[in-house]
Amino acid sequence: MLKTPVIVLNVKTYSEATGKNALEIATIMDKISKETGTSMAIAVQATDISMCAEKVSIPVWAEHIDPIKPGSHTGWTLPEAVKNAGAIGTLINHSEHRLILADVDVCITRAKELGLDHIVCSNNVATSKAIAAFSPDFVAVEPPELIGGDISVTTADPGIVSGSVDAVRKVDKKVKVLCGAGVKNGKDVAKSIELGADGVLLASGIVKAKDKEDVIQDLASGL
Amino acid sequence: MLKTPVIVLNVKTYSEATGKNALEIATIMDKISKETGTSMAIAVQATDISMCAEKVSIPVWAEHIDPIKPGSHTGWTLPEAVKNAGAIGTLINHSEHRLILADVDVCITRAKELGLDHIVCSNNVATSKAIAAFSPDFVAVEPPELIGGDISVTTADPGIVSGSVDAVRKVDKKVKVLCGAGVKNGKDVAKSIELGADGVLLASGIVKAKDKEDVIQDLASGL
């Protein structure tokens, strides 16, 4: 499983992180991860998993899996397919790709069956606690209104981080907690650890940065 | 654009067509397409597009695109991403992955913007006609109740094929029509052409066959 504390990048469907651009970012993370000994992972689009997984050593993840088994499910994301392409983990229930409750359960179960590490996203303390009931590897709390914004969740709403840590641990001590939304620099990362989290999940902070190497260095310095 | 008449395979998320298995089938189709001069294409999972597109000459397609532009859409299928991975076309609105009407419009528009060939699936004559109003490259009519079954649409419901051909042509003569569901052999393919279609869209007929080469040969013989 992902070593913690960890920095997980979700590249979403940004053009700055599609195809070769995704590989470029993965390569920078790979280099800085090795140099600094920091645990990092990158979640990329399904189309880009195999290319990235072949070329970098940091864990390459899927951004999503659908609650399905092999069969007739045209165009959905089969957990086996992302694993087979080289993903060692997957996000589940990101706020931009929410699942019905029963399917959160199915996706976590499928990830466990296949040995896929998994981060299940929540949007507040109550949903963090509910997700913990499924004993996933990680819960990542991200207030939707702060995603893509300029103020880090660790500044704008530190209570949602510490509250999620408490609520999750009360249900299952083995479940780790990440936080995300607006995370942009080493200070935000350090604050997340201070609040009890095991790392951060971020996207635009890296993907939209002019100097990605600088930002990733700075983020790593926060751990 | 796809030369017609054409045989299009949708491998869905069958394990018999995930990863290397997808490439194996694509390779057989590629070989028979060359030997017989038959136009063929294969739609594969997003994870497998780049691998297949690198290795075979027949057109590799995506099974689905989502109605989005580059941006923050975690885990959805970006049209640019499938094109970038090597897809030259995509299915849209497959009966296992239906879209709201406004998004059928967006997906067709996005495919046209990017120069992605596209087949838009319908489930009856009325929806075939409605889709034709968007002037897509192809409409593929597939009665959901016959998909994956043993009786070809061309036998079970020939009227849905000829009816779709008529209805589509009345709205836009340039739109081509495929048919699918239960298509398994050369006879079914020949019948589809007789009914006015420009080819077939099939899945389990090839993917679940013991001797895939045999079946593909037989299908090609129907054109």
Added chain:
Amino acid sequence: MLKTPVIVLNVKTYSEATGKNALEIATIMDKISKETGTSMAIAVQATDISMCAEKVSIPVWAEHIDPIKPGSHTGWTLPEAVKNAGAIGTLINHSEHRLILADVDVCITRAKELGLDHIVCSNNVATSKAIAAFSPDFVAVEPPELIGGDISVTTADPGIVSGSVDAVRKVDKKVKVLCGAGVKNGKDVAKSIELGADGVLLASGIVKAKDKEDVIQDLASGL
């Protein structure tokens, strides 16, 4: 069927139009409709259909039906149930309640089976044309970005109205066309008729008005 030209009010789920508030608005419309001889209809929440239908003479409509038949569909809106409660028509595929293409077809078919008048909403000329292929009673074109706004579609985008009228008539001459979004006064109504529409579909223009009677009078004067 609704006499045209017509003014159709969709009260949505505004608190100003829930329960007795819905009945109050329906009563004002009823009165002005009689006084002026203007054709009007009101679409209300499912919970409020029976109360309104009992008390007013103008047609009471549902805001939505689901693509289902009687059976085990907990909490969905059964077409038979809204008819039974007194609705004589229904909106279908409102931009706030979009349906997959195949279900637009099912809902129109179900409405026809039950003799429910129906207005199917579109968001642009292309979707207006696609919907016309199903030969519904009415298509109502509403650009989503103008809904609830201050500028009437008839001013902001007259071409979408005349373009929809043309496109719809080309596919099926019997299908009538309404327009909506931002419609607020008699001028907007008059302009819609000038553009070839058979009336308007509106919501906040009446529901959010301080003096609803005044606004409804003014709207009626535009016909």
Added chain:
Amino acid sequence: MLKTPVIVLNVKTYSEATGKNALEIATIMDKISKETGTSMAIAVQATDISMCAEKVSIPVWAEHIDPIKPGSHTGWTLPEAVKNAGAIGTLINHSEHRLILADVDVCITRAKELGLDHIVCSNNVATSKAIAAFSPDFVAVEPPELIGGDISVTTADPGIVSGSVDAVRKVDKKVKVLCGAGVKNGKDVAKSIELGADGVLLASGIVKAKDKEDVIQDLASGL
């Protein structure tokens, strides 16, 4: 809040329970509830809430609420609207009407804000436990594959009932647990209580019965 143990009927969208048929069943339940002192409630379609709530003394419930506040949400079920029509409670997340995890949270919160009693449906022990994290009034566990069938969950899968009771109580002792699927007679009801549940949620067992009064009497005898 509902007195327990309780028998809750969900009439779904069966024609045998639409309009006057719903009222007829509610009237029988009302009578038997009074005669036997058994706690009973009936969840009916939105269109039928006001009629039933006016005429019977047992609690009338909604079958569903949507995760919305008053505003522009055409055709969705506003919590305020069902309360205003006379509902004193609502089902949430029925297996035929599943919600995304974040919306389960929103619906429970909205129900609490409005003082609406609520039963949140789960499909297995894991989802029962997750729902308990939101501290709803009731969790009702119903294995989807047994819904509408001939074998009661209490016979076919007693462990899912006792397991849900244990899991829910471990998270929040105040949350009550119902069970459902295939429940048809007094024996099934008695067994549910034996397994630790606070009552049953059923549908076809009553709605599809030839002699509804007989069945309701028998069910009541199980408490």
